[in-house]
Amino acid sequence: MRRAGVVALNTFREAVRDRVLYNLLFFALVMMAASIIAGQISIGIEETVIVTLGLSAISLIGLLIAVFIGVGLVSKEMDKRTLYAVLAKPVRRWEFLVGKFAGLVLTLAVNVSAMGIGLFLAMIYVKPALERGDATVLTAVYFIWLKLALVVALALLFSCFTTPLLAILFTAGIYIVGLYVQELRNMPMQVMSRGMTLFTKWLSYLLPNFENFNIMAMAAHSRQVPGTLVAQNTLYAAIYCAVVLAAAVLVFSRRNLK
């Protein structure tokens, strides 16, 4: 596990060297512009728009990083042939994968936390007095991070057995389907046969439900999130990541690297 930690730290360092954290500047500019413009062109949503725009930006920037860097975690190492040098050392394949995953998740944690703090500062700027419900924004940022961890795991899984382009498409596809899981579950019987309805229902429970992590509306309206939801979402993300990573390890360990 210590070796996985070393891989994780190196992945983090590499991301920093690749100027991944430069997006924070973009985020800061978006937030500043939104704080100034929203009050001028609209009515009564100065605070709401800061939260919705901030969380959307965090989610979108995070997704871009998670998908594009996540897919490249393995394929880049293979293209540059550095993977062979790493695996020649006493590092097992699963340790390499878990380390890569942890490294990117750590990068995202730093990124998302910095953006979350920026968002909170913007809120303090536009809101005269913060309420208890405003802390929901921090929970929403945490949920985004959980979601991104799941996306990284999926990207890593797909990148283990297919080309980077296909892996990006698969990850994006699963992510979008994961946002409509509820609709899939509530598909009316009249539209499909009974068997198909049961199958989609069964499938909807197996697919990652990304809507679980979406509390943007609650954060925008300063509604408090129950503690049980935080615990359940954390558990859901942890279990799902573990399952996807296990599948990725299984595929990667059988992969012919010659």
Next chain:
Amino acid sequence: MKTAKTMVLMPVLLLAGLMGVWKLQHTLDQQRAALSEDRDYVLLSSPKLIKAVSLEYAPLMADFYWTRVVQFYGNKHVRGDANLQQLWPLLDITTTLDPNLIVAYRFGAIFLSQRAPGGAGRPDLAVRLIQRGIKANPDYWRLYEDLGFIYYMDLKDYTKASEAFLEGSKNPKALIWMKVMAAKVAAEGESYETSVFLWNDVYTNTTDPQIKENAKAHLQLIRAQEDCRQLDLLGGEYEKRFGHRPKGVSEFVDAGMLRGIPSDPLGYPYTFGENGKAALNPNSPLLEKQQFFERFQ
């Protein structure tokens, strides 16, 4: 020979081509200008579809749509354009995207319910919007106040207005005057005090300058209306005493019935028309506002 022909033909073709492009661009501009009226605001009219394609960003999209509502209303208002038909679809989309966006219900209802050109003149839709807001946000008592306001001011349905105030007053957070208002409207229907109170509430609670200005104009007109009513009553007394209606408000002062010449909220003295009824001074800017609102009644 062939080269000479080409040398002549080419510039002609070029010129013809450029002229064609120039003409076509004019036609395109006209077409785009005609299209822009409809194209401006609602391209996709299905709120559910928009919500579906918004992925997880529906609350942000709601903010964008709300800003479009404000811009649409503001642009039309500035131009004095009374056609606000697209206001409802925009509000429908906004509140579907974010059912908790209170501001969209509250201001949207005002935009919808006000008579044109101040609003769309559709209090029925305003009621629908507020009722939708109440369903999504049952704890927010101010929506009941808005519902009562629309029933009272625009639909003149005092029973329903009273019911709305009463329902809202059941919320523990509601201000005490909601209960008082429910009883007052149920007992008296439309009254000067109630109208002043409700408009005053809009005036003090809104942050939008246009709505504030509108509420102020209504408050001034309500006061002027009440003044004229009082002056007419006084005119009746004057007639009993002197056998004819007064020709001007100064006659009240001359007769010792008033201490000073009564004037409207903008300081212009009231007049008495040929029909013997009190009216706003022809020079008062309030008269213009009154005619403006009455034009669309």
